[in-house]
Amino acid sequence: MTRRRRLIIAVCALLLPLLGASTGAAADLQILTSGPDASPLAGLVVLLLAQGGKAAEYKAPASAGNWVMDQVDLQFEPEVLVVPVGARVSFPNSDVVAHQVYSFSPARRFSLGLYRGQRYPPVDFTKPGLVVLGCNIHDSMVGYVYVSESPYFGKSDATGLVQFSGLPAGSYLIKAWSPRFKGEEPETLGQLSLGATETQSLSLTVRSALRPPAPKLVHPKGLHY
Ligand SMILES: [Cu+2]
Structure with a gap:
């Protein structure tokens, strides 16, 4: 599909909200994201902020489930974890060496103090916003917990x-963030x-200037981390 045609479809989709009777049923949405150079943008955090309708009636629960940010081969895995406000996130260390995670x-x-395995209870995230993770031992380890103020969030795949799925009827503002953003x-x-x-x-295009993708670190086999 040409870029022009994708643009027309995107504009039509934005300008022509379809009428739907309020039956209590839910809607599905898929968004194909691309960067300023029109190539697919993987790992993009996408938030839908309810502006009205059923979606805006949502009240965040006090607790929003258990999530995992692992540490594998001297990297956070996944690089970006998107969670709702109220999430409890575990930080297991699957490496042999110890890490010291902080933000x-x-x-x-x-x-968290220096540790291996699963030593600490989950960390709770009660405020929305970006939480940048580091390790006091390994400066190259950088990860992100994105705490979404909205329960409607996702992350783009490699394409x-x-x-x-299961979105309440209503109007939404679409926001996005990537570790490749400069801010x-x-x-x-x-x-x-x-x-x-x-x-x-x-189909939506990110306009923010992007940093080049971070090179994937490759560790020699046979060394135990
Ligand atoms: Cu470390």
Whole structure:
């Protein structure tokens, strides 16, 4: 599909909210994301912020489940973990060497002592925002917990696709953030209205200037981390 045609489809999808009777049923949405150079953008955090309708009636629960940010081969795995406000995140260390995980981010400052395996209870994340993770032993270890103020969030796959299902009818603001952004603020990609039983597909392009992808570290086999 040409870029021009994708653009027309995207604009139509944004400008023509379909009418849907409020039946209590849910909508599905898929968004194909790309970078400024039109190539697919993997690992993009996508947030849908409810602006009205059923979606806006959501109230965040006090606790929002258990999540895992692992440490494998001297890297955080996944690089970016998106969680809702109220999430409890475990930080197991699957390497043989010890790590010391910390964050100085205003959304969640914490520090775990030097450890291997699963030594500490999960860390709770009660404020929305970006939490940048580091390891005091290995400077090259950088990871991110993105705490979403909205329960409607996702992350794009290797083809740039992010999928949502079971969305309440309503209007949403679409925001996105990537570790390749030069700053910590998400970019507003657009807005849409969803009918109750609708399936919508969008193509959206990130305009923020991107840093080149971080090179994947390769460790020699046979060494035990
Ligand atoms: Cu480490």
